[in-house]
Amino acid sequence: MSLVIAGTMAFDAIETPFGKTDKIIGGSATYAAWSASHFTKDIKQVSIIGGDFPQEDIDALKNRGVAFEGVEVLKDEKSFFWSGKYHMDMNNRDTLVTDLNVLEKFNPQIPDSYQDCEFLMLGNLMPSLQRQIINQLKNRPKLIIMDTMNFWMDIAMDDLLETIKMTDVLLVNDGEARQLSNEFSLVKAAQKIMAMGPKYLIIKKGEHGALLFHGSHVFFAPALPLEEVFDPTGAGDTFAGGFIGHLTRTKDISFENMKTAIIIGSAMASFVVEKFGTERLKEITQDDIMNRLNYFVDLVNFDIDIV
Amino acid sequence: MSLVIAGTMAFDAIETPFGKTDKIIGGSATYAAWSASHFTKDIKQVSIIGGDFPQEDIDALKNRGVAFEGVEVLKDEKSFFWSGKYHMDMNNRDTLVTDLNVLEKFNPQIPDSYQDCEFLMLGNLMPSLQRQIINQLKNRPKLIIMDTMNFWMDIAMDDLLETIKMTDVLLVNDGEARQLSNEFSLVKAAQKIMAMGPKYLIIKKGEHGALLFHGSHVFFAPALPLEEVFDPTGAGDTFAGGFIGHLTRTKDISFENMKTAIIIGSAMASFVVEKFGTERLKEITQDDIMNRLNYFVDLVNFDIDIV
Numbered sequence: 193m194s195l196v197i198a199g200t201m202a203f204d205a206i207e208t209p210f211g212k213t214d215k216i217i218g219g220s221a222t223y224a225a226w227s228a229s230h231f232t233k234d235i236k237q238v239s240i241i242g243g244d245f246p247q248e249d250i251d252a253l254k255n256r257g258v259a260f261e262g263v264e265v266l267k268d269e270k271s272f273f274w275s276g277k278y279h280m281d282m283n284n285r286d287t288l289v290t291d292l293n294v295l296e297k298f299n300p301q302i303p304d305s306y307q308d309c310e311f312l313m314l315g316n317l318m319p320s321l322q323r324q325i326i327n328q329l330k331n332r333p334k335l336i337i338m339d340t341m342n343f344w345m346d347i348a349m350d351d352l353l354e355t356i357k358m359t360d361v362l363l364v365n366d367g368e369a370r371q372l373s374n375e376f377s378l379v380k381a382a383q384k385i386m387a388m389g390p391k392y393l394i395i396k397k398g399e400h401g402a403l404l405f406h407g408s409h410v411f412f413a414p415a416l417p418l419e420e421v422f423d424p425t426g427a428g429d430t431f432a433g434g435f436i437g438h439l440t441r442t443k444d445i446s447f448e449n450m451k452t453a454i455i456i457g458s459a460m461a462s463f464v465v466e467k468f469g470t471e472r473l474k475e476i477t478q479d480d481i482m483n484r485l486n487y488f489v490d491l492v493n494f495d496i497d498i499v
Numbered sequence: 500m501s502l503v504i505a506g507t508m509a510f511d512a513i514e515t516p517f518g519k520t521d522k523i524i525g526g527s528a529t530y531a532a533w534s535a536s537h538f539t540k541d542i543k544q545v546s547i548i549g550g551d552f553p554q555e556d557i558d559a560l561k562n563r564g565v566a567f568e569g570v571e572v573l574k575d576e577k578s579f580f581w582s583g584k585y586h587m588d589m590n591n592r593d594t595l596v597t598d599l600n601v602l603e604k605f606n607p608q609i610p611d612s613y614q615d616c617e618f619l620m621l622g623n624l625m626p627s628l629q630r631q632i633i634n635q636l637k638n639r640p641k642l643i644i645m646d647t648m649n650f651w652m653d654i655a656m657d658d659l660l661e662t663i664k665m666t667d668v669l670l671v672n673d674g675e676a677r678q679l680s681n682e683f684s685l686v687k688a689a690q691k692i693m694a695m696g697p698k699y700l701i702i703k704k705g706e707h708g709a710l711l712f713h714g715s716h717v718f719f720a721p722a723l724p725l726e727e728v729f730d731p732t733g734a735g736d737t738f739a740g741g742f743i744g745h746l747t748r749t750k751d752i753s754f755e756n757m758k759t760a761i762i763i764g765s766a767m768a769s770f771v772v773e774k775f776g777t778e779r780l781k782e783i784t785q786d787d788i789m790n791r792l793n794y795f796v797d798l799v800n801f802d803i804d805i806v
Contacts, residue, residue, distance in 0.1 A: 414719045493758075
């Protein structure tokens with residue numbers, strides 16, 4: 193009855209208009225696990241790291257209930273490293289360095305102890321690796337949620353489509369939804385993408401919120417209007433972690449509960465951008481989360497009584 | 500106890516990726532009046548037109564309860580004309596032609612029959628003209644709402660600030676809010692702008708919805724995810740007309756009721772973009788509006804119950 197999260201665990205070096213970091217801990221599976229750990233203590237990580245990945249960061253996640261049996265450690269090699277620079281609007285970033293390092297050798301193996309997986313979150317990875325993970329699970333999880341990016345649409349579209357077909361919930365941003373569907377209208381794009389397989393589609397629009405599509409239904413979750421976005425790195429993965437964390441906790445995959453899950457994902461994303469890296473995800477409490485959720489209620493709650 | 504709407508009544512020629520019009524009826528006061536006329540039948544228009552403005556369009560608005568005593572007609576001159584072309588994303592447009600024509604001679608005079616004005620909407624105009632209208636009203640309206648644009652920030656900032664100071668609700672888009680405040684964060688921008696005078700600030704974000712600020716409160720209204728935006732011309736004025744129309748009808752200027760008014764404005768804007776010009780605003784019924792409002796309720800309604 194657990195949540196399996198697959199993705200990268202990495203070092204990031206980040207520059208924003210507000211500051212600059214040396215190498216800090218990042219990666220899609222790191223952000224997602226920290227975020228989900230506020231909702232469930234039964235998380236099983238699938239990733240690959242080098243001998244340089246700090247033991248204290250592994251221990252911190254283990255203390256939050258994250259299992260590491262599925263995390264391969266290549267002792268004499270380096271962890272994946274990404275470096276990027278954000279511009280003033282925070283929606284655009286330049287990648288300065290991408291050192292794949294251990295990621296070039298990633299050949300995910302699902303341990304037996306992970307076979308009770310009920311919820312599977314596939315962070316952004318090569319689509320064939322995402323598929324390899326699905327295929328290693330003896331019983332299909334109750335829900336498979338998959339993140340991806342435009343890079344795979346450019347170089348491995350057929351492979352990507354094959355993996356998308358196997359998933360229940362696809363997560364993309366607005367640009368990726370347009371690229372994948374060849375439709376400019378997000379409503380039309382959503383219909384085309386759901387016809388590729390996923391019953392649910394989440395289109396992330398960064399500071400403009402997120403849309404959840406299911407059949408002819410649409411739900412919109414705003415992003416919190418923030419005084420400052422300090423560092424947007426990991427916001428999408430944190431969003432996904434909050435989303436799947438809530439579904440895992442409640443074991444309810446109805447559209448109604450997915451709406452709540454999207455608001456929770458948005459709330460978690462609104463925290464992570466307040467400081468560099470995963471720092472805020474480590475320090476926030478259940479009360480902080482509840483207060484922020486109430487803020488979302490106030491933000492969109494209105495009465496219609498015009499007749 | 501009426502609503503006075505001041506602004507342009509004009510001809511537009513529009514090109515979008517979906518089609519092209521000859522000269523059709525447009526102008527900020529035209530869109531706002533058509534939109535507001537779904538909520539109140541006591542609208543008093545302030546504008547200037549040439550002898551070329553079609554009598555049937557005047558009559559159609561008169562039939563909706565719009566008074567024309569404050570609309571100056573210069574029989575031998577031409578109405579204001581604007582022509583523009585939209586690009587695929589519909590958020591950017593190129594102005595092809597701007598013929599001010601009668602607008603160069605606009606010297607608004609408020610008729611005595613308009614002096615019962617309780618709600619005043621100032622569409623985008625030269626800020627000194629907007630101020631001239633406020634100053635001609637013997638009793639200050641219950642609520643003054645003002646639209647403006649970046650053009651006046653470029654060429655008449657002092658004048659603009661003087662007018663903004665006199666208003667209750669300022670309407671700008673996100674780029675204009677940033678330019679006016681010199682702040683990138685919309686939350687910070689809002690605080691600075693409200694310190695300039697208006698107790699309420701609405702920041703329109705086009706397809707990304709609208710934010711209403713009041714003190715430390717924020718409310719967010721999404722834009723409806725549409726299959727196609729056929730022609731965005733007049734969406735902002737239609738939004739404003741729906742907003743002030745609802746406030747005029749209910750005579751309730753509380754923050755709570757303004758939230759509802761913003762949703763209504765968003766609903767009206769979602770109609771107007773479906774066809775060229777004011778066409779949709781002329782044909783929709785109360786049932787159409789109610790159905791669309793229910794769509795907004797579904798779009799953002801969620802339960803929070805995570806403890």
